[in-house]
Amino acid sequence: MAYKDEKLNEEKVFKDPVHSYVHVRDRVIWDLIGTREFQRLRRIKQLGTSYLTFHGAEHSRFNHSLGVYEIVRRILENFAHRPNWNQEERLLCLSAALLHDLGHGPFSHSFEKVFNLDHENFTRAIILGDTEVNEILIKVSPDFPQKVADVINKTYKDKLVVSLISSQIDADRMDYLQRDAYFTGVSYGHFDMERILRVMRPYDDQVVVKETGMHAVEDYIMSRYQMYWQVYFHPVTRSAEVILTKILHRAKQLYRENYSFKIEPTPFLSFFNDDVSLEDYIRLDESVVMYYFQMWTEEEDSILSDLAYRFMNRKLFKYIEFNPNSQMSNLMELYQLFKEANLNPEYYLVVDSSSDLPYDFYRPGEEEERLPIHLLLPNGELNELSRQSEIVDAISGKIRTDHKLYFPKDLVEQLPANQKDKIMEILYKQK
Secondary structure, eight states: OOGOOOEEEEEEEEEETTTTEEEEEHHHHHHHHHHHHHHGGSSSBTTGGGTTTTTTTBBBBBHHHHHHHHHHHHHHHTTTTSTTTTGGGGHHHHHHHHTTTTTTOOTTHHHHHHHHHHHHHHHHHEEEESSSSHHHHHHHHOOOOHHHHHHHTTTOOOOHHHHHHSSSSHHHHHHHHHEEEEEEEESTTTTOOHHHHEEEEEEEEEEEOOOOOOOOOOOOOOHHHIIIIIITTHHHHHHHHHHHHHHHHHHHHHHTTTTOOSSSOGGHHHHHHHHOHHHHHHOOHHHHHHHHHHHTTTOOSHHHHHHHHHHTTTTTOOEOOOOTTTTHHHOOOOOHHHTTOOOOOOHOOEEEEEEEEEOOOTTSSSSSOOOOOOOTTTSSSEEHHHHHHHHHHHTTTOOEEEEEEEEEEHHHSSSSSSHHHHHHHHHHHHO
């Protein structure tokens, strides 16, 4: 029997708090889960710094990746004998679902911003490079690793396959909304996934939803909207991200100034030098980062040690609402006052912005990823979701943006009265 068709002697299951069980019968999937690169995802949190806001949010990219695989597996069971579906794509879909987050680094997006990295590039590099994952994929067929990479990169020729992993209603979102809601303890991310899976249909180059499932899809979109503003963009989480980012910036700056660290930050050196190999990237996980953060609390550099102490012990920055259009002069004045007070504004006065577009319909000339959700009508025609749903129409195409100014209130309050009062007046009394 060809490797791609090989089944395990008996089905393996992972007990899962969201899907009850994750079922694995394919030898290829079981072997991929056992690779070094996939097991590394156990050491990368799904929600980065959110555990400092929601103490249950300790779940990993490993949990989530298994969940996305399980959702796709269930979708494909429903698609198995339907028109428009090519059963030959089954293993490709399952592999891409499992591996879609393979390239995420420690604290994911915050880490990427500091070192100008892209996790999608590393996902591709792990799949195509000299790795255990690649060894397994290439046993399926010589071109299979490239196909998996293309699906994740949204360049694969069969757009229906891509849409299962990446669209406005895909397995990735359906898992992380429910999983993140479960582990943060909020109710916003729950929706009737069972109903959505039952009414999903393969249709030409995308997955569509039967009209009878419209209300379940509305619920899903509103869940996503609420989760972004109540969980993902929570101001306390963003405060932790600000400090995390500044720790890494400070360590990189000190390294470039030939500062002598008490413990050589060996795992970071290629990142500081902008010369990151695939092996360096795979070796660095959150347990390594947190070890160095703990060590940096005892560094001679007062900024690095203070920021590391704040992160490790949750002594976060406070924040105020900030309007960059009308308060820029205030920011400039605060910047100068912080410098005079010996509080380096590069590290202690930070504007952070978040924005989200909960749903949009496709507009010519804009990115293809915003392909809309289509409802399948009884007569076989398609109708774009926001044309039929007043709820979705109300938020469709509307970008919501939020700006906050973060600062160490405790340090400001320790300043001499004349400096403290000037700063506090601008921060809290300016309308």
